[in-house]
Amino acid sequence: MSVKVKNVMEDIVFARMESIIEKSGCCQCDQCKSDVAAYTLSNIKPKYVSTVSGELFSKSVQLDPDMENQMVLLLAEAVQLVQQKPRH
Numbered sequence: 521m522s523v524k525v526k527n528v529m530e531d532i533v534f535a536r537m538e539s540i541i542e543k544s545g546c547c548q549c550d551q552c553k554s555d556v557a558a559y560t561l562s563n564i565k566p567k568y569v570s571t572v573s574g575e576l577f578s579k580s581v582q583l584d585p586d587m588e589n590q591m592v593l594l595l596a597e598a599v600q601l602v603q604q605k606p607r608h
Contacts, residue, residue, distance in 0.1 A: 527566045529591075533557055537595055544599045552602050559598035564591055 537556055541548055546556070565587070 525568050525570050527561070527568055529564060529567045530557075530561060533560050533564070533591060533595070536591060540592070540595045541599060544596075544603070546599045546603050547606055547608075549608060551608050552606055555602045555607060556595065556598040559601065560591065560594045563594050 534557060537553065537560070541553065541556060546552060
């Protein structure tokens with residue numbers, strides 16, 4: 521039996537991250553994007569699902585305002601850290 525679990529916050533963070541990185545002027549190479557995503561996902565509450573219908577439902581429901589604000593703040597913080605010390 522294969523168990524599949526997915527953190528839907530990954531898709532949400534990656535979708536939001538693009539516009540924040542563009543607006544900030546941060547490097548848009550794969551390494552910098554990965555670092556921003558890793559920092560953000562490490563510091564935000566995960567939202568796990570185990571079925572396709574659960575994933576679709578979770579993506580269709582808007583994040584509550586507190587979670588949305590936290591995600592944006594974490595993304596901005598991550599971008600700032602990556603800009604200060606890029607790993608390339």
